[in-house]
């Protein structure tokens with residue numbers, strides 16, 4: 001990255017509108033800045049325009065009005081192939097993304113657009129299949145994988161390309177606890193590598209616990225954009241978006257209602273548990289002292 005590029009936001013979306021040929025206005029007046037290395041969530045009810053928005057980032061959807069800049073450059077004239085090397089989008093339905101005859105072929109195909117030698121492609125494929133625990137399925141057709149495994153393969157086929165920006169569309173949907181844990185570790189690792197990560201999700205607990213900045217969308221508009229604890233703590237906005245207030249916020253409200261004074265930043269599970277632990281400890285010592 002050149003020095004000047006480091007000062008620009010990594011992604012700048014300037015006044016973007018998009019209407020599908022059917023006449024649905026999916027994006028209206030979208031303005032958004034995303035900096036390098038951010039982890040950002042996009043939330044909002046079905047049909048809000050979340051998927052449409054992320055599809056503009058790798059050129060799958062070209063806005064009718066407005067401009068999208070990546071590293072300060074207008075992406076309008078850049079091909080999907082070029083953009084996909086920088087922006088890896090993992091779709092909600094893995095079957096829209098997988099089309100090879102075997103798991104191994106899927107990864108090899110994904111690596112083909114780079115200037116790797118055959119040997120390098122083989123090594124990288126083996127590495128990624130190991131990392132994603134997919135080695136045992138290397139010769140199996142993606143059609144014969146479980147939903148969770150197919151989602152993992154779709155993810156592996158993007159991560160192996162080492163994109164600077166990783167975009168997930170509903171990654172926790174239909175995933176079991178272990179698969180979500182795998183995803184959380186993967187996100188942590190990719191962040192350590194300096195990646196920028198955008199996650200479209202309906203999973204409010206996941207967003208509340210792991211995502212620092214949240215954008216809330218409705219009817220193609222951005223309703224709110226800010227620190228997750230503020231955005232997801234706004235009961236009116238959250239309900240308007242067909243979401244349920246995160247549990248830590250609900251517990252905070254219940255504690256306050258019952259007259260317990262608590263600081264207003266207890267929005268992670270860890271902080272809340274520590275507060276309750278200290279509260280109980282103090283109460284217990286009051287009782288013990290009272291007995292003396």
Ligand SMILES: Nc1ncnc2c1ncn2[C@@H]1O[C@H](COP(=O)(O)OP(=O)(O)O)[C@@H](O)[C@H]1O
Nearest residue numbers: 020022024026045046047048049050051052053
């Ligand atoms: N290919 C399409 N053709 C026509 N309308 C579409 C298409 N994809 C999405 N839409 C419409 O655009 C709006 C936004 O959809 P989408 O971006 O998929 O929302 P979200 O991901 O937030 O659920 C919805 O009204 C949806 O019905």
Ligand SMILES: [Mg+2]
Nearest residue numbers: 050051052092
């Ligand atoms: Mg969607």
